[in-house]
Amino acid sequence: MTAATETAALPRLRAVARPNRRWRLVRDRVLLFTVILAAWEAAGLLGVDPIWVSRPSLIAERLWSLALTGDLWRHAGRTVTEAGIGLLLAFVVGVPIGVAMARYKYGNAVAEPLILGLYSLPRVALAPLFIIWFGIDLFSKVMMAFSTVLFVFMLNVHEGLKTVDRDLVDLFRTMRASPGFITRRVLLAWVVPWMIAGLRLGVGLSLIGAVVAELIGSSAGLGWYIERAGGHLDTTGVFAGLVALMVIAMLGNAVVSLLERRFSAWRGA
Amino acid sequence: MNDGQPAASAAHEHRLSTVPAKIAVEALDIAFTGLDGAEVLVLDGLDLRVEPGEFVAIVGPSGCGKSTLLRVISGLLPPSGGRVLVDGVPVTAPPPGVGFMFQRDTLMPWATVFDNIAVGAELAGLTKAEIGVRVPELIGFLRLAGFEKHRPHQLSGGMRQRVALGRLLAYGPDLYLMDEPFGALDSQTKAVMGRELLRVWATYRRSVVFVTHDIEEAVTLADRVIVLSSRPGRIRLDLPITLPRPREGRALRGDPVFSRLCGAVWDALDLPPIA
Numbered sequence: 244m245t246a247a248t249e250t251a252a253l254p255r256l257r258a259v260a261r262p263n264r265r266w267r268l269v270r271d272r273v274l275l276f277t278v279i280l281a282a283w284e285a286a287g288l289l290g291v292d293p294i295w296v297s298r299p300s301l302i303a304e305r306l307w308s309l310a311l312t313g314d315l316w317r318h319a320g321r322t323v324t325e326a327g328i329g330l331l332l333a334f335v336v337g338v339p340i341g342v343a344m345a346r347y348k349y350g351n352a353v354a355e356p357l358i359l360g361l362y363s364l365p366r367v368a369l370a371p372l373f374i375i376w377f378g379i380d381l382f383s384k385v386m387m388a389f390s391t392v393l394f395v396f397m398l399n400v401h402e403g404l405k406t407v408d409r410d411l412v413d414l415f416r417t418m419r420a421s422p423g424f425i426t427r428r429v430l431l432a433w434v435v436p437w438m439i440a441g442l443r444l445g446v447g448l449s450l451i452g453a454v455v456a457e458l459i460g461s462s463a464g465l466g467w468y469i470e471r472a473g474g475h476l477d478t479t480g481v482f483a484g485l486v487a488l489m490v491i492a493m494l495g496n497a498v499v500s501l502l503e504r505r506f507s508a509w510r511g512a
Numbered sequence: 513m514n515d516g517q518p519a520a521s522a523a524h525e526h527r528l529s530t531v532p533a534k535i536a537v538e539a540l541d542i543a544f545t546g547l548d549g550a551e552v553l554v555l556d557g558l559d560l561r562v563e564p565g566e567f568v569a570i571v572g573p574s575g576c577g578k579s580t581l582l583r584v585i586s587g588l589l590p591p592s593g594g595r596v597l598v599d600g601v602p603v604t605a606p607p608p609g610v611g612f613m614f615q616r617d618t619l620m621p622w623a624t625v626f627d628n629i630a631v632g633a634e635l636a637g638l639t640k641a642e643i644g645v646r647v648p649e650l651i652g653f654l655r656l657a658g659f660e661k662h663r664p665h666q667l668s669g670g671m672r673q674r675v676a677l678g679r680l681l682a683y684g685p686d687l688y689l690m691d692e693p694f695g696a697l698d699s700q701t702k703a704v705m706g707r708e709l710l711r712v713w714a715t716y717r718r719s720v721v722f723v724t725h726d727i728e729e730a731v732t733l734a735d736r737v738i739v740l741s742s743r744p745g746r747i748r749l750d751l752p753i754t755l756p757r758p759r760e761g762r763a764l765r766g767d768p769v770f771s772r773l774c775g776a777v778w779d780a781l782d783l784p785p786i787a
Contacts, residue, residue, distance in 0.1 A: 510621075
């Protein structure tokens with residue numbers, strides 16, 4: 244993913260489709276999902292060794308038993324906590340840096356190669372370093388999630404501030420609004436859709452950061468569960484972990500979509 | 513005020529002589545550095561007085577520095593030479609009591625009509641309770657009732673400018689600086705908005721500097737029309753508009769005085785001949 248696609252990924256909201264079309268869409272989505280699951284199940288039953296691809300029914304069974312023992316909630320909760328704190332921290336740190344990048348143009352020009360260099364660095368490669376620095380507990384995973392998402396907020400907010408209507412800012416200046424008032428009520432309000440676009444990317448990226456750190460060294464979390472299942476050639480366990488991660492990511496995206504509908508509608512017009 | 517008209521009374525005259533001009537522009541130069549590094553003189557030694565309560569329209573060819581002049585008066589842009597006083601105080605930053613209106617509506621696109629108007633009252637220092645009274649009052653006055661919860665993208669261009677006017681009135685300035693505020697509207701909406709502005713002006717009687725390129729609009733609205741020359745901008749004509757008020761665009765159409773005044777502005781503009 245490049246800087247351009249991450250920062251330009253603003254929501255384009257479409258008018259709500261007519262009810263019968265919506266219903267058709269839901270039906271076809273369920274249909275596609277069912278066909279894929281059925282084909283997968285059939286492959287497992289008709290000779291493909293479950294050691295390679297497992298079977299949806301086995302995965303469902305596993306998830307059910309993991310839910311009953313509480314392991315599912317423990318591991319999922321751990322991963323969500325790591326990704327969530329990392330995401331929040333990246334927001335809290337990244338937004339002010341993005342504002343500063345727009346405010347101090349010369350400083351930004353000085354730091355730009357460094358920022359883009361760090362941004363281009365595959366941050367998963369930092370995992371071993373983070374384990375040395377922050378240990379193998381929660382904190383190193385939080386920092387991995389934080390480092391993968393940080394730049395998205397920085398660059399998105401910076402990009403959004405470049406589009407601010409100068410006349411609108413001047414108008415507030417003629418009304419003798421303080422710089423703090425303009426920052427809070429005009430600039431930050433203006434970049435809310437860019438923050439939400441950052442959040443949309445951040446949900447996926449923070450999970451990547453947390454899971455990668457778990458794969459490398461941890462004692463809990465879905466990444467750890469997947470890693471351990473893989474070590475035991477437990478394909479069903481690997482898939483159970485993947486399904487849980489997918490559901491978490493989809494729930495996160497649904498929350499972002501709600502935020503988009505509430506706060507970004509004016510951009511789509 | 514009212515150049516060329518006898519003052520109503522001695523007391524009136526006395527008041528005028530002690531109250532400082534609303535705006536005094538003194539030997540104002542504005543120069544920009546062009547792309548080639550050369551200095552471009554936009555305004556050259558401009559002198560201008562606007563009295564309290566006076567409605568002045570400024571007309572001139574594109575690039576004559578009309579908009580720049582408004583930016584200097586509002587403290588957004590420092591002068592290159594000379595000075596500008598508002599209420600007798602030299603302008604170094606946006607002075608108090610100045611309301612600006614741009615050609616584009618410059619509303620907060622995420623905020624409702626109510627909130628876009630309320631922010632003016634908030635910046636004027638009104639309390640929450642006062643805002644709750646003042647804003648609905650203005651919404652009624654500007655015929656925006658029923659649209660309180662709408663956002664700018666759901667409104668027509670004319671309504672957006674009504675909201676911008678509402679924000680200006682909520683801020684409650686003594687001086688309105690208007691930079692082609694109705695320039696982007698179709699001619700009917702523009703006529704309606706001109707009428708609205710005259711209604712506002714008749715109600716509040718504040719000083720107005722109204723920049724436009726529409727000669728008839730200028731003559732219809734203003735007490736004085738000032739014509740600037742093309743770059744560098746100098747005053748070519750300072751024409752008192754003696755037409756009686758209240759004025760109505762439709763009735764003025766056939767009025768010989770109106771036609772003569774418009775003609776005088778046309779002549780002063782000195783447009784290049786058709787090649």
